[in-house]
Ligand code: OGA
């Protein structure tokens with residue numbers, strides 16, 4: 106499947122992951138796919154299929170002070186054409202990652218996420234809270250017409266020569282962000298507008 110990412114762009118992405126531990130890829134999802142996935146998300150949310158996300162592995166529990174998102178896992182064997190296209194795009198990206206970064210990604214898991222107005226997700230690492238096989242975190246945003254005043258940025262905490270810097274990334278439609286799950290602490294800042302995404306993990310065997 107054509108991901109709209111040519112070899113040169115893919116190489117720039119994997120170089121950035123190798124050197125900085127993260128990458129930001131705009132237009133990872135084309136507009137039609139953003140629209141299709143957004144409709145599914147909203148319909149499933151309205152039907153009550155989402156649940157409040159929690160924290161902790163052995164004692165998973167909802168903790169709204171820590172994270173306020175609602176989530177719904179995407180079925181691996183979905184028959185929805187938009188979800189199939191989404192998973193195919195991810196698969197071809199993973200193929201490239203494995204070829205160029207030797208990451209050994211074998212499986213993936215993804216959920217829809219909605220942050221209602223006034224919610225956030227405190228600073229955290231993705232890996233320890235639930236699954237040690239999580240190698241890379243990958244988030245695709247579905248928010249059209251997002252402006253800075255809407256908040257809801259992803260903050261990545263990077264360390265350069267021992268000095269911590271914060272990189273803020275707006276959750277704009279079509280944008281994909283990926284980073285090393287066990288290394289990069291991050292946070293979702295308070296959102297002033299409903300914030301939709303597909304969040305997932307690329308996992309080793
Ligand atoms: C997560 C997470 C970031 C985002 O779900 O673990 O950190 O930008 N999400 O939605």
Ligand code: NI
Pocket residue numbers: 229230231242291
């Ligand atoms: Ni996270």
